[in-house]
Amino acid sequence: MNEVVVLTPERILEVxxxxxxxxxxxxxxxxxxxxxLDVSHGSVYRHFPSKASLRExxxxxxLDRLSAPxxxxxxxxxxxxxxxxxxxxxxxxxxxxRLGDDPEMFATYLTLAREACKAVNCHKDCLVDQAAKILSxxxxxxxxxxxxxKVTARAIFDATSxxxxxxxxxxxxxxxxxxxxxxxxxxxxKGLEAPRKR
Amino acid sequence: MNEVVVLTPERILEVxxxxxxxxxxxxxxxxxxxxxLDVSHGSVYRHFPSKASLRExxxxxxLDRLSAPxxxxxxxxxxxxxxxxxxxxxxxxxxxxRLGDDPEMFATYLTLAREACKAVNCHKDCLVDQAAKILSxxxxxxxxxxxxxKVTARAIFDATSxxxxxxxxxxxxxxxxxxxxxxxxxxxxKGLEAPRKR
DNA sequence: TGACTGACAGATATTGAAATCTGTCAGCGA
DNA sequence: TCGCTGACAGATTTCAATATCTGTCAGTCA
Numbered sequence: 001m002n003e004v005v006v007l008t009p010e011r012i013l014e015v016x017x018x019x020x021x022x023x024x025x026x027x028x029x030x031x032x033x034x035x036x037l038d039v040s041h042g043s044v045y046r047h048f049p050s051k052a053s054l055r056e057x058x059x060x061x062x063l064d065r066l067s068a069p070x071x072x073x074x075x076x077x078x079x080x081x082x083x084x085x086x087x088x089x090x091x092x093x094x095x096x097x098r099l100g101d102d103p104e105m106f107a108t109y110l111t112l113a114r115e116a117c118k119a120v121n122c123h124k125d126c127l128v129d130q131a132a133k134i135l136s137x138x139x140x141x142x143x144x145x146x147x148x149x150k151v152t153a154r155a156i157f158d159a160t161s162x163x164x165x166x167x168x169x170x171x172x173x174x175x176x177x178x179x180x181x182x183x184x185x186x187x188x189x190k191g192l193e194a195p196r197k198r
Numbered sequence: 199m200n201e202v203v204v205l206t207p208e209r210i211l212e213v214x215x216x217x218x219x220x221x222x223x224x225x226x227x228x229x230x231x232x233x234x235l236d237v238s239h240g241s242v243y244r245h246f247p248s249k250a251s252l253r254e255x256x257x258x259x260x261l262d263r264l265s266a267p268x269x270x271x272x273x274x275x276x277x278x279x280x281x282x283x284x285x286x287x288x289x290x291x292x293x294x295x296r297l298g299d300d301p302e303m304f305a306t307y308l309t310l311a312r313e314a315c316k317a318v319n320c321h322k323d324c325l326v327d328q329a330a331k332i333l334s335x336x337x338x339x340x341x342x343x344x345x346x347x348k349v350t351a352r353a354i355f356d357a358t359s360x361x362x363x364x365x366x367x368x369x370x371x372x373x374x375x376x377x378x379x380x381x382x383x384x385x386x387x388k389g390l391e392a393p394r395k396r
Numbered sequence: 397t398g399a400c401t402g403a404c405a406g407a408t409a410t411t412g413a414a415a416t417c418t419g420t421c422a423g424c425g426a
Numbered sequence: 427t428c429g430c431t432g433a434c435a436g437a438t439t440t441c442a443a444t445a446t447c448t449g450t451c452a453g454t455c456a
Contacts, residue, residue, distance in 0.1 A: 007429085029417060040431050045419065114368075155381035159357040167365040170312075183353035191389030205399085227447060238401050243449065401454070408447065417438065424431075 007039060009047045009057070016058050017105070025108040030054070059112050060119040062105055066094055067126055074130035080138025081189055087134060088156075088185060091127070092163045099169050110166040128153050138192065145194035152192070159188055205237060207245045207255070214256050215303070223306040228252070257310050258317040260303055264292055265324055272328035278336030279387055285332060286354075286383060289325070290361045297367050308364040326351050336390065343392035350390070357386055 005011075015036045019028050030051050034041035048054040073087045099106050113120050132153035138144035146152045162168050163181055171177070203209075213234045218226050228249050232239035246252040271285045297304050311318050330351035336342035344350045360366050361379055369375070 030419090031417065041418080042420080042432070043430055046429075049419090051418065116368075151377070151381045152385065154378060155385050158360045158378055159382050159385065161360040161366070162356045162363075165360075165366075168359070168363075170314075179349070180352060180356055183349050184357050187350065187353050187357065187386060187389040189389075191385040191387075195393075228449090229447065239448080240402075240450080241400055244399075247449090249448065397456100399454105399456095401452105403452095404450085406448090408445105410445070411441105411443090413441095415438105415440070418436090420434085422431105422433095424429105426428095426430105 007037065007043055007047070012037065012044060012047055012054070013058055013061055016054055017061070020055075020058060020108055021102070021104045024104045025055075025111055055108070056112065056117055056119045059109060059117070060122075062109065063119060063123040066098065067123065067130070069094065070127065070130055074133045080134050080141055080143050081192070084131070084134045084138070084156075084192075085185055085189065087131065088160060088163075089181070092160075092181060095164050095166070095169075096172050099166075099172065106166065106169070110169065113166050124157070128157050131156055135192070142194060144192045146192065156188060160184060205235065205241055205245070210235065210242060210245055210252070211256055211259055214252055215260070218253075218256060218306055219300065219302045222302045223253075223309055253306070254310065254315055254317045257307060257315070258320075260307065261317060261321040264296070265321065265328070267292065268325065268328055272331045275335075278332050278339055278341050279390070282329070282332045282336070282354075282390075283383055283387065285329065286358060286361075287379070290358075290379060293362050293364070293367075294370050297364075297370065304364065304367070308367065311364050322355070326355050329354055333390070340392060342390045344390065354386060358382060 012033065016028075016033050019032050019036055022028075023032060030044055031041050033054070034044050037044070044054070048057065070087060070091055073083060073090060076083060109120070128150075132149050135144060135146055135149045135153055135156075139146055139149065162171070163177070163184070210231065214226075214231050217230050217234055220226075221230060228242055229239045231252075232242050235242070242252070246255065268285060268289055271281060271288060274281060307318070326348075330347050333342060333344055333347045333351055333354075337344055337347065360369070361375070361382070
């Protein structure tokens with residue numbers, strides 16, 4: 001058959017991620033991506049209208065892979081308080097891990113977060129929805145007492161920014177961080193708790 | 199008398215703050231400061247060992263002026279929950295206000311915060327101590343139930359980072375911010391609350 | 397004597413010309 | 427026809443020469 005490999009958006013994204021990892025966000029150019037794909041850079045523009053949109057699509061893929069394991073926890077069954085605790089700790093752990101394993105992509109993510117781009121906002125909304133799912137499970141189970149699930153989910157997200165927002169990444173390696181996570185989570189879970197029945 | 203104006207650290211700090219405000223952190227030089235003081239730049243080095251120490255001393259002054267009004271609230275009397283709420287909201291308001299009124303100094307502060315310099319860490323510790331003071335008042339009054347006041351004070355500080363850490367300053371102008379502050383504070387205050395006696 | 401100056405070395409920042417990149421599009425070749 | 431190429435204009439980045447700055451110190455002056 002000797003089938004010619006066609007240029008698909010998916011293939012471009014894969015290669016762009018590699019190029020971004022190799023050269024870093026600041027140095028990577030569309031010409032580099034085209035070279036790695038062995039096509040002219042004009043062809044890349046046939047699939048993505050601008051460098052920014054290409055960069056954003058790569059970030060979206062990266063962020064989607066990040067939220068997938070969290071979705072599993074959010075949609076699992078079981079007591080909501082333990083699930084929320086696990087969900088938050090897993091989120092912190094995944095981001096922390098990525099900072100170590102994939103620093104160039106993390107820097108890209110940080111830049112995009114600063115630009116408040118669509119992909120990142122969408123990612124945040126998606127995570128807040130996952131948290132809201134756990135909270136409403138908790139209300140149903142009688143473990144939580146919450147006026148507005150959506151607003152409270154965002155409050156949980158905001159209150160844990162220190163541990164998941166990329167702007168605080170440098171602080172994560174501080175040796176006191178695990179203890180500080182414990183303290184904030186304890187406080188938040190107590191704040192959500194329904195008054196004990198007797 | 200016609201007294202000659204002497205060169206004191208205080209006068210240098212005052213002028214440096216002006217220069218920093220006028221030129222911005224990136225552009226301001228020790229030579230500019232010396233020119234504004236009408237002395238040679240060597241004289242400035244007689245009072246401060248380096249540009250970094252001068253910059254840090256200016257930041258310290260600026261931060262001390264910021265925490266002074268908060269100290270009043272922390273040391274006041276009255277019910278701790280309302281006082282903590284007021285203390286936090288005042289902190290957010292002061293920082294927010296300074297971002298608007300004094301953007302160059304704010305950028306300096308942001309840079310120093312990123313460098314995790316001594317003056318900023320000291321400022322943070324000082325604020326956490328103020329929060330701890332209110333919390334321990336609350337424990338005495340029976341309003342709060344807290345295992346470790348110091349740890350919890352830091353947790354409160356961490357959980358409100360989104361609203362006071364300069365790295366989040368761009369997000370403060372978001373129209374949803376007041377509602378998000380309300381949501382986080384409600385959650386935290388409920389988490390501190392001692393179980394009702396009956 | 398002791399606060400201040402000003403010249404200096406090495407480090408850092410500025411600048412402008414040259415190189416490269418982004419985004420477009422007329423045209424090629426399958 | 428349709429995906430791709432490659433040349434192009436304007437924007438951005440690089441690079442090296444030049445200027446400025448930081449921090450020091452021997453010397454001045456009151």
